Amino acid sequence: MHSRRMSINVKSLDEAKYKALLWSLESLSFHHLNRVIIALDDDKLTKVILRPxxxxxFKAQYVELEKRLRRVEWWRVVKEDRSTNRVAFLIAQSAAKGGYLQFYVAAGGPLWLRELFENEEASPST
Structure with missing residues (x-):
């Protein structure tokens, strides 16, 4: 789902994270995913949502986030370390550095990605 939109004219990392979260929440609604746990590695955004x-x-940002969260039947937001979702981070990093746009997911991604998923699937969870 991450390949549906590419943001331009983003002035800071914080703004990029905020826009990515807005897009993610819109996507959840669009794809009718109504029961979700949203795990963020950004401490500030997590706190803005949980303790506005x-x-x-950040009231204006909270209002926009809350508007999208209302479209989801049941949700929870948790702070999570980036290392617990390594595959998603590597996908985003690869898509950005490789110059991929919307076709990245549709094309199946690079071979290393498939191998990474297979290795992760085979690994016992901790």
Whole structure:
């Protein structure tokens, strides 16, 4: 799903994370995924969603996020370390560095990605 949109004119990492989360929430609704756990590696965004009154400077962002969250029947937001979702990080990194746009997922991705999924599937979970 990450390949459906490419953001341009993003001025900071924080803005990119915010826009990515907005897009993700829109995608959940579009694909009728109504019961989700949203795991973020960004501490600030997690806190803005879970404790908006403590983050008054981010009220406008919270309003936009909350508007999209209302479209999801049941949701939870949790803070999670990037290392727990290594594959997603590597996919995004590969797509960005490789210059891939919307065709990345449709084309099946690179061979290393398939091997990574197979190795992860075979590994016992901790």
């Amino acid at each position: 009154k403590v983050w008054p400077n």
